[in-house]
Amino acid sequence: MQVVFVHGVNNRDLGDGAYEKMTRRRADRFNRLAFDQTATIRFPYWGKFGLAEKSLLSLPTSKGQTQTLGTLVAPATLADRASIVAAAKADFPGVVASLSVAALDAVSSSESEAERHSVEDFWMAAARYADARPIPSWLSNLHSEDELGERLAGEVGASRRVESLGVGWLPKLPKLDPVAIAAGKARDIAAPYLAQFLGDAMMFFARRDQSDHVRAEINGAILAAAMVADDNNEPLVLIGHSMGGSILHELLTDANNIALLEERLKRPLKIDLLLGVGTQVGLFAELKQFSASKSGRPLGVVVDHYWNVYDYADTLAFLSEPTIAGVVDFEISTSAGLSTAHNAYFDNAFFFSRLNKRLKDAGLLA
Amino acid sequence: MTLLYEAQIDGPVTHAFIVGCGRYPYLQANHAADRRAPVAGAIALANMLLEDRARLVAPLGSLEMLLSDPTVNDGSMDVGNVLGDEVLTTLVEPADEQHFRNRGDEWLGRIRPGDAVVFYFSGHGIADRQGGAVGLLEDIKSKTNRPWAQSFSASNLSQALQTLNPASAWVFFDACQEIVAEFAGRLWEVKNIDLKEVSLADITGDVCEPLALAGARTGHLAWAPVDFEPPFFTQVLLKGLSGCCVERTQSHGWAVTGKMLLFGLRQLGETMFDEIVVRPQPILPYSDIQALMTVAQPFMHLTVRSIPEIHLTQMASVQVKQQDLEIMSSVAAEFVWRVDINLEDRDLTVECVCQEGAVPLAPQTFRQQAPSCLVTLRPAPAEDAA
Numbered sequence: 001m002q003v004v005f006v007h008g009v010n011n012r013d014l015g016d017g018a019y020e021k022m023t024r025r026r027a028d029r030f031n032r033l034a035f036d037q038t039a040t041i042r043f044p045y046w047g048k049f050g051l052a053e054k055s056l057l058s059l060p061t062s063k064g065q066t067q068t069l070g071t072l073v074a075p076a077t078l079a080d081r082a083s084i085v086a087a088a089k090a091d092f093p094g095v096v097a098s099l100s101v102a103a104l105d106a107v108s109s110s111e112s113e114a115e116r117h118s119v120e121d122f123w124m125a126a127a128r129y130a131d132a133r134p135i136p137s138w139l140s141n142l143h144s145e146d147e148l149g150e151r152l153a154g155e156v157g158a159s160r161r162v163e164s165l166g167v168g169w170l171p172k173l174p175k176l177d178p179v180a181i182a183a184g185k186a187r188d189i190a191a192p193y194l195a196q197f198l199g200d201a202m203m204f205f206a207r208r209d210q211s212d213h214v215r216a217e218i219n220g221a222i223l224a225a226a227m228v229a230d231d232n233n234e235p236l237v238l239i240g241h242s243m244g245g246s247i248l249h250e251l252l253t254d255a256n257n258i259a260l261l262e263e264r265l266k267r268p269l270k271i272d273l274l275l276g277v278g279t280q281v282g283l284f285a286e287l288k289q290f291s292a293s294k295s296g297r298p299l300g301v302v303v304d305h306y307w308n309v310y311d312y313a314d315t316l317a318f319l320s321e322p323t324i325a326g327v328v329d330f331e332i333s334t335s336a337g338l339s340t341a342h343n344a345y346f347d348n349a350f351f352f353s354r355l356n357k358r359l360k361d362a363g364l365l366a
Numbered sequence: 367m368t369l370l371y372e373a374q375i376d377g378p379v380t381h382a383f384i385v386g387c388g389r390y391p392y393l394q395a396n397h398a399a400d401r402r403a404p405v406a407g408a409i410a411l412a413n414m415l416l417e418d419r420a421r422l423v424a425p426l427g428s429l430e431m432l433l434s435d436p437t438v439n440d441g442s443m444d445v446g447n448v449l450g451d452e453v454l455t456t457l458v459e460p461a462d463e464q465h466f467r468n469r470g471d472e473w474l475g476r477i478r479p480g481d482a483v484v485f486y487f488s489g490h491g492i493a494d495r496q497g498g499a500v501g502l503l504e505d506i507k508s509k510t511n512r513p514w515a516q517s518f519s520a521s522n523l524s525q526a527l528q529t530l531n532p533a534s535a536w537v538f539f540d541a542c543q544e545i546v547a548e549f550a551g552r553l554w555e556v557k558n559i560d561l562k563e564v565s566l567a568d569i570t571g572d573v574c575e576p577l578a579l580a581g582a583r584t585g586h587l588a589w590a591p592v593d594f595e596p597p598f599f600t601q602v603l604l605k606g607l608s609g610c611c612v613e614r615t616q617s618h619g620w621a622v623t624g625k626m627l628l629f630g631l632r633q634l635g636e637t638m639f640d641e642i643v644v645r646p647q648p649i650l651p652y653s654d655i656q657a658l659m660t661v662a663q664p665f666m667h668l669t670v671r672s673i674p675e676i677h678l679t680q681m682a683s684v685q686v687k688q689q690d691l692e693i694m695s696s697v698a699a700e701f702v703w704r705v706d707i708n709l710e711d712r713d714l715t716v717e718c719v720c721q722e723g724a725v726p727l728a729p730q731t732f733r734q735q736a737p738s739c740l741v742t743l744r745p746a747p748a749e750d751a752a
Contacts, residue, residue, distance in 0.1 A: 132679075136640070154673070158680075
């Protein structure tokens with residue numbers, strides 16, 4: 001399988017190796033958890049053509065005045081503990097998704113590949129369990145966060161048939177802090193992202209000279225992947241996160257760009273799967289921002305499967321089905337982390353486990 | 367007309383009054399308080415009483431019913447043929463203040479000493495200042511100056527029933543007992559619907575003790591499925607009445623009794639669902655020895671789980687055995703296996719047939735007893751597994 005992953009906004013390579021490390025680990029996670037180790041993944045980098053990060057002078061920052069009002073820290077901490085159990089009783093898969101996001105995000109920076117894989121595998125199994133059993137019978141009598149952790153660890157251990165190893169090796173539940181996020185951090189997290197998003201979106205749609213560089217970068221990766229896929233008779237998968245989804249949609253709609261790609265390919269371009277993740281494609285289609293396709297179809301090339309994955313908590317993710325014919329929307333919701341949901345897809349075990357299953361159902365994976 | 371069934375029978379009979387209220391146009395804006403489950407619950411219980419009327423210890427003498435269905439804008443509801451073809455009418459009047467008073471009066475007027483009396487309500491409910499259960503009718507909060515008058519006290523109604531000298535009285539209240547500050551904070555006692563005034567002398571005579579059960583505890587919420595299914599407590603009640611909340615009686619053989627409903631419904635409510643635990647609460651003290659329905663073939667509801675529960679899904683099958691004789695077995699891998707087994711005086715064993723590679727679960731033996739049993743299987747000790 002040949003895969004091109006087009007990143008969204010707020011991706012900047014500062015030359016310190018962090019971006020390269022992030023893409024390497026993301027490729028490893030996709031390959032292990034979703035693609036069954038069959039994929040070659042390319043990460044074209046277009047962030048260098050977007051809004052410079054240091055330009056965000058117009059952003060206000062939290063001065064912290066509001067944090068001293070009210071009930072201070074201890075009651076909030078207690079409320080968190082109660083709320084996770086209560087949230088689990090209301091939406092068990094949503095809480096498992098949120099916990100997996102916290103756990104996978106935390107372990108992403110680990111230098112130990114074994115540790116990363118262990119945590120990823122645990123939460124993949126937890127996601128499969130929660131999908132199969134959205135309301136466990138033990139949930140109604142649950143009293144504490146620790147009990148939730150123990151029961152979940154027990155179920156996951158049993159599902160992997162490794163219970164005799166004991167539970168000491170199982171990762172502890174990550175801590176969620178929804179109250180703190182709601183109280184003061186949401187704006188600090190969301191506002192810079194929104195600014196980057198607005199800047200990059202305006203650049204791409206309104207400043208053609210600058211966006212040509214982006215197009216060239218992505219086209220290059222698509223061509224390389226398509227040629228290898230054709231030579232090896234492999235599926236071609238294009239993934240776009242956030243603005244990356246809109247970029248891919250535009251490149252595959254714009255007749256001039258398609259002609260350019262197909263001239264260099266010397267054959268019609270065919271995509272097996274176009275996967276949008278937390279994208280604004282549906283919104284931009286509704287606003288008529290994309291080029292008109294010559295074929296009359298939403299896209300100017302043949303796309304066998306066009307899926308759009310969104311999280312209801314992600315305020316930057318939009319449906320595509322209502323505005324673009326042929327797209328199938330899939331919801332993958334977390335129950336917390338409103339301000340971080342847009343970047344949480346690739347730390348969400350449900351995202352990978354369900355993608356893996358859908359790829360198999362679609363015949364793209366054996 | 368809301369009398370659905372009436373039979374002229376010599377001797378004691380059962381008079382039932384069933385109220386399902388799911389339409390609340392004044393309680394919250396935009397019909398936010400509307401529910402369909404209470405209507406489904408009322409219809410399901412009415413159906414059982416009609417179909418199984420011969421099982422009632424005192425055969426069915428009359429069935430009065432009120433329904434407020436949110437899918438019908440206002441007024442009466444045509445229930446069609448859901449209650450069979452022996453009903454006097456298919457048009458059921460709404461569960462509002464006026465109809466509750468009028469039909470309630472007629473219902474009480476039919477009760478003769480020695481009869482049995484059944485009252486069922488499902489809808490929204492709250493707790494009064496004494497912690498008693500209060501049922502809310504369709505037009506609750508429709509009157510600016512008397513917003514809570516369109517309600518009734520289940521406790522008062524239960525006490526009123528005993529003063530009519532029936533042989534037995536049965537009150538089932540499937541509604542929340544939520545504490546609502548606006549109601550609790552009234553300066554004067556809310557003057558809502560009392561179908562009968564009761565004196566102290568009335569209740570100090572030789573009166574029956576009604577079995578009066580609420581589906582939720584004081585201050586707690588009752589729950590219902592979002593689709594057109596009965597509320598969860600009503601589902602437990604129907605299961606219990608169908609033949610598992612039973613004991614052997616001298617007069618009627620196997621019968622659903624007050625004692626078994628009082629204690630058995632809670633036990634049954636803890637085993638029937640994954641999403642909710644039903645914990646009924648008595649509205650009045652009860653220590654009578656009374657039977658409501660006879661049962662030809664009693665059964666026990668068996669729920670089998672494992673810890674961790676995923677182990678059970680890895681079994682090829684789960685079997686219930688009496689010694690070496692297989693009584694029943696599961697047909698598909700499930701997280702929870704629920705099955706009804708004929709009630710007999712015997713020990714049964716739950717055993718699993720293990721798939722290759724799965725963790726073996728230790729068998730468990732239990733004594734059959736009504737109404738239900740929860741068997742939790744655990745991995746077999748290592749030496750057993752070997």
